[in-house]
Amino acid sequence: MIGRLTGVLAEKQPPFLLIDVNGVGYEVQAPMTSIYQLPALGERVTLFTHFSVSENAQQLFAFKDKDDRLLFRHLIKVSGVGPKLGLAILSGMEANEFVQAVLNGESTRLVKIPGVGKKTAERLVVEMQDRLKDWSVAPTESSQDTSASENPGQQGLSQNDMIAEAESALVALGYKPTEAAKVIARVSKEHTPSRSEELIRLALKSMLPA
Template sequence: MIGQLTGTLIAKHPPEILLDVNGVGYEVQLPMTCFYELPELGERVTLITHFVVREDAQLLYGFNTFAERMLFRQLIKAQGVGPKLALTIMSGMTAHQFVHAVTHDDVTSLVKLPGVGRKTAERLVVEMRDRLKNWGSTTPATDAAPIDFGDLTPTISADSPRDDALNALLALGYKLAQAEKAVAAALKAEPQASSEQLIRFALKNM
């Protein structure tokens, strides 16, 4: 089990990053709410991780806090919720917002997320209420110790911010037409926005 990774951030392709750990590159998928808090390329970062092994893939999911990972693990235990949907849920609202929605029976907020219909939202409220009774945030793990990565050069996506934002929304489960409309609206509001800013705006206004 890979529970934590510390290394240098060398690529961002939302919602996925590439993290170099002593010469080994790990592809890690993050909820966008965690992605927004990443440092700049080339900087050191520590992620709390959850490792998923399937017949056709081995996947790493990363989080800034243990509480966020705990929420993810509780979500994937819920009926009909796999890692992809859990990632989408945690991208559309922060962990605190999700817990608030569950504890206040706020089905309306949950059904706004892609892949979450009314029945799924109602089931999540019922299943997660008891599991989240003792939920609380924790301090993000950090490690500021220097590390030498030699001539390793951070890279960014060759795609435009628009394409990065569109691909991220598609990866999170949004339909193409819906994603294109949201990104277009974000670009109209912020023509010079970065991909992360476009994604944040699009998710907020879906």
């Protein structure tokens, strides 16, 4: 099992990443909450991984820290929650935010995430409350809010390319193409993000209940 990768960030097409480890390229999928924290292309990065094997695919999922990977592993143990949905959940909400929603029984905060209907949200709350009761939730600043200025890893993209990349990322996370295009268009008019990761962050945030 591959538990950790350290190498050069060679490609970034959210939610897919390519990590060059001594000449071997590992294609991984990462939640947006981890992608927001990545350095520039060509820089070295360490990611904690989870290897998933199913009848149809072998996939490697990557996370910036062990807590996110642990939460992902808890998520995919819930009935009806597979790796794709687990990735979507951790893209739409940071780990601490999700844990707080579960511990507070706020299933309505989860239903805006693609693939999470009312029954799935209620199941997540019921099945994960015991697993997360000892989780330490610290009131920290969101890494999503600071990464845009600290990690200028996406220079040179035109506005159209940035919008296309953001739409593609939302579709990969489970949103319908028309829904992705609509929300990206709205957010790009309301804000002036310089990176597609920031545009994706704003779009995901706008679709979640306050």
